[in-house]
Amino acid sequence: MTQQTIVEITLDSLLAKVREVKYEGWRLVQICCTKLPECLELQYSFDKDYVYQSFKIVLKDTVTPVPSISGVYLSAFLYENEIHDLFGVKVENIAVDYKGDFYRTGIKHAFNQEEKPKETSHE
Amino acid sequence: MSKRTIIPFGPQHPVLPEPIHLDLVLEDEKVVEAIPSIGFIHRGLEKLVEKKDFQEYTYVAERICGICSFIHGLTYCMAVEELMKIEVPERAQYLRTIWSELSRIHSHLLWLGLTADGFGFESLFMESWKIREYILDIIEETTGGRVIFGSAKVGGVRRDITPAKLDEIVKKLRVYQNKINDLGMVFLDDTTVKHRTQGVGILTTENAKALGAVGPMLRASGVSMDIRMMGYAAYGKIGFTPIVETDGDCYARCKVRIRELAQSIDIIEKCVQQMKEGVIEAKVTGFPTGEFFARSEQPRGEVIYYAKANGTKFLQRLRVRTPTFANITPLLEILKGCQLADVPILVLTIDPCISCAER
Numbered sequence: 001m002t003q004q005t006i007v008e009i010t011l012d013s014l015l016a017k018v019r020e021v022k023y024e025g026w027r028l029v030q031i032c033c034t035k036l037p038e039c040l041e042l043q044y045s046f047d048k049d050y051v052y053q054s055f056k057i058v059l060k061d062t063v064t065p066v067p068s069i070s071g072v073y074l075s076a077f078l079y080e081n082e083i084h085d086l087f088g089v090k091v092e093n094i095a096v097d098y099k100g101d102f103y104r105t106g107i108k109h110a111f112n113q114e115e116k117p118k119e120t121s122h123e
Numbered sequence: 124m125s126k127r128t129i130i131p132f133g134p135q136h137p138v139l140p141e142p143i144h145l146d147l148v149l150e151d152e153k154v155v156e157a158i159p160s161i162g163f164i165h166r167g168l169e170k171l172v173e174k175k176d177f178q179e180y181t182y183v184a185e186r187i188c189g190i191c192s193f194i195h196g197l198t199y200c201m202a203v204e205e206l207m208k209i210e211v212p213e214r215a216q217y218l219r220t221i222w223s224e225l226s227r228i229h230s231h232l233l234w235l236g237l238t239a240d241g242f243g244f245e246s247l248f249m250e251s252w253k254i255r256e257y258i259l260d261i262i263e264e265t266t267g268g269r270v271i272f273g274s275a276k277v278g279g280v281r282r283d284i285t286p287a288k289l290d291e292i293v294k295k296l297r298v299y300q301n302k303i304n305d306l307g308m309v310f311l312d313d314t315t316v317k318h319r320t321q322g323v324g325i326l327t328t329e330n331a332k333a334l335g336a337v338g339p340m341l342r343a344s345g346v347s348m349d350i351r352m353m354g355y356a357a358y359g360k361i362g363f364t365p366i367v368e369t370d371g372d373c374y375a376r377c378k379v380r381i382r383e384l385a386q387s388i389d390i391i392e393k394c395v396q397q398m399k400e401g402v403i404e405a406k407v408t409g410f411p412t413g414e415f416f417a418r419s420e421q422p423r424g425e426v427i428y429y430a431k432a433n434g435t436k437f438l439q440r441l442r443v444r445t446p447t448f449a450n451i452t453p454l455l456e457i458l459k460g461c462q463l464a465d466v467p468i469l470v471l472t473i474d475p476c477i478s479c480a481e482r
Contacts, residue, residue, distance in 0.1 A: 004416055028335050030427055030444040043429070045416060050353050052416060075335040075452035085162075096158065103162035111170055 004052035006043070011057050011066065014044070018055075018069045021046050026053075028069075031079035033087045035112055040087060042066065062088040062112065070095035078102075086111040125150040130463070134163050138241045138467040141477035145470070149463060157458040159451055164481045172441040177203055177411055177432070178277055180441070184428075187443065188479045189270050190230045191421040193222045195479075196275035199441075201355060202417035202430040203277045209405050213357075215279035217398035220357040221292075222266070222274055223419075224387040224394075229258040230422035231380045231387075232303075234474045235310065238377065241471045242319045247309055254302050261292055279404030289395045296388045303388075307381040311374075320373035324457035324469040327371055336453040337446045338424020339383070340473055343368045343375035350420040361393050373472045380474075410434050421446055423474045445479035 009017055026046035034041040040059040045052065059066070068091050070077040080091040081102035088109035100108075107113060128149045134142030144160040168187055172180050184199035185192045197219055204211060211219075236251035259269045265284050266272040274280050284292075310316055326336065331344035341348055342365055349365035351358040366382045368375035411432035418427055424446030431440040450473040457469055 006414065025332075027332060029425075030429075030442070030449075032429055032440075032442040032444070034431055034440040034442070036439065045427070050350075052418070054416070073335070074333070075449070078448060078451060098160075101162075102160075103165045105162075105165055105167070110167055 003050070004054070006054045006056055008056045008058070011059070011064070014055070014057060015067050015069065015072070018044065018072050021053075022072050024048070028073040028075055031069075031076060031083065033083040033089055033111075035087060040089065040112075042083070042089070044069070059089065062090060062109075065090045065092045067092055068094040085109070088112050127155070132157075132466055132470075134160075136467070138237070138471055139475075139477075140237075141475070141481075143470075143475060143477050143480075145458070145466075147458070147463070147466065152463045154458050154461050154463060154466065157455050159455060161451075161477065161480060164477070166481060168482045169441050169443060172438045174437070176436040177438055178407070180438070181276055182273070184443075185271055185273065185275065187482045188445075188476055190233060190476060191226050191423070191426075191479070192270060193226045193272040193275060194419055194421045194426065195443075196272070197223065197356070198417050198419040198426055198428045199430075200275050200277045201419065202415050202428040202441075203411050203432075203438075205415045205417060206411035206413050206430060206432055207277075207407065207409060209278050209407060211279050212402045212405055214283070214398055214401040215403045215405075216357040216360075217394045218280045218282075218284065218403065219275070220361065221284070221391050221394050222262075222272060222280075223356065224390045225258060225262050227387045227422045228384055229255050229262070230474075231384050232258065234380060234422075234471075235306065235377075238468070238471050239310075239316075241467050242316070244316065247306070247316075250306055250309075254299055254306065257295070257299055261295065264288070265292070276404065278407045279402075281404075283403050289398075293392050293395050296391060300385065300388050303381075303384050307384070310377055310381055317374065319465075319468060320377055321370075323373045323465050324461060324472060325371045326453055326457050328369075330456050331371070331453060334452045334456055335449050336424075337449045338421070338474075339376050339379040340424065340450050340453055342366060343379045344371040345369040350418050350425045353418065355419055357394060357397075358390075360397060361390055363390070373468055376472050410436050411438065423447060423476060423479075424449065426479075443482050445476070445482065447473065447476045447480040450475075451480075 026048045029045040042057040043054045045054040077095045083089045085103040130147045132145040134144045142163040146158040148156040185196035187195045232255035236248045239247035328345045412434040414431040427444040429442040
C-alpha cells in the first residue's frame with residue numbers, strides 16, 4: 001500500500017538529519033514515543049510525495065535530553081510537548097515550552113507509568 | 124507601538140462545540156500572536172490499547188471521534204491488517220470507500236452549517252444541517268448507526284449493502300446533489316458571506332507546507348496532497364484527483380469543501396458501478412507483529428495510525444496523529460494580523476475536532 005521506511009539513527013545525529021530532510025523538502029508528519037520494557041523509542045516521521053520515512057531513536061531513560069527540532073520545523077513544538085507530558089521525555093529548547101502543562105492529565109507522565117490499582121473511596 | 128492586551132478565547136465559546144483555548148495577544152483590534160492551549164479533555168485512548176485486544180480496539184478507535192468515526196476505525200484496521208498481512212476482499216474495500224465518502228459528506232455539511240452559524244447566517248446553517256440529516260439517514264439505513272457505524276472490522280467490514288439499496292442511495296444522492304449545489308451557490312456567491320471569507324486568514328503555499336497543514340487547509344493553499352491518492356481501500360481503482368484552490372483564504376477553504384461534496388458523491392456512484400458481488404471479510408488468524416504507519420484521508424485531512432505489536436493479542440503501542448492536531452500550527456499563523464472579530468471564523472476554518480485531538 002505504501003512506501004515507508006524506518007531508519008534507526010543516534011541522538012547526536014538527529015538535528016543534522018532533520019535539517020537535511022527539511023532542505024530536501026520533506027514535511028514533518030508526526031513525532032511519537034513508544035514505551036518498551038527496556039527503553040523508549042522516539043520516531044520522527046516525514047513525508048514527501050506520499051513517500052514516508054521515519055527516524056527512530058532509542059532512549060535508555062527519560063533523563064537524557066533530546067534536542068528540540070522546533071527550530072527547524074515549528075510544528076514540532078506540539079509533538080515535543082506531548083511526549084514530554086505523556087512520557088516524561090526531556091526535550092530541550094522547544095520553541096513554545098509548556099513546561100508540563102500542555103496536557104492536563106490526572107497522572108504525571110501517564111503513558112510512562114505501570115498500571116496501578118485504582119484507589120476507591122467509600123464515602 | 125500600541126499597548127498590548129491579552130484576550131482569552133475559549134475554552135468555552137459560542138463557536139466552539141469543544142474546548143480549545145487561545146491566548147490572543149492584541150494591539151488594538153489586531154491579533155499579533157496566539158498561543159494555543161489544549162488538553163482539557165485528554166482521554167488517553169491510545170493507552171487503552173494495552174487492555175483491549177486488537178480486535179476489540181476497533182470499537183474504541185471508532186469512538187475517538189463522533190464525526191469521522193468510521194475512518195478512525197478503518198485506519199486502525201488498515202494498520203493491523205498490514206501487520207498481519209491480511210488481504211481485504213474487494214467488495215469490502217468498496218464498501219469502506221462508500222462509508223468513508225458518506226462520512227466526508229456529512230462532516231463537510233456539518234462544517235458548512237457551523238461556519239454559517241459562526242457568521243450569523245442562521246438559515247444557511249439550518250439548510251446545511253437539513254441536508255446532512257438526509258446523509259445521516261442513509262448511514263443509519265446501511266449501518267444501523269448515525270454516528271458510530273460499527274461497520275469496520277479487521278479483515279473487512281461487518282455488513283453488506285444490497286444492490287437494490289445501493290441503487291436507491293445513488294438516486295437519493297443525485298437529488299441531494301442539487302440541494303448541495305444550491306447551498307454551495309450561497310456560500311460562494313453571496314456578498315455578505317464573501318465579505319467575511321475572502322482575503323481573510325491567508326495561508327501561503329510555503330507556510331502551508333512548512334507548518335505541516337493537512338486536508339482542505341493544505342489544498343486550499345495550492346498544494347495537491349490527498350492521502351486518497353495512495354489508493355487505499357478502493358480509491359486506487361476509482362481514479363481520483365485532489366481538489367485544489369490557490370487563494371489560501373477562508374473562501375478557498377470553503378470552496379474546497381463544497382467541491383469535495385460533489386466529488387464524494389461521484390466517488391460513491393463509481394463504487395456502486397464498479398463493485399461486484401463477493402465476500403466482505405477475510406479470515407483473521409494469529410496475532411499482529413511488527414510496526415506500521417497506516418494513513419488515510421479524513422474530512423479534515425490526513426490521519427496517522429502507528430501500530431506496534433509483538434505477536435500477542437494486545438498491541439504494544441498505538442499512536443494516533445489527527446488532522447486537527449496538525450492544523451493547530453497553521454491556525455496560529457493565519458491568526459497573526461487578523462482582526463479580533465475574524466478569530467471565530469478563522470478557528471472554524473480549520474474545522475477543529477477537539478475530541479480527535481484529545482484522543
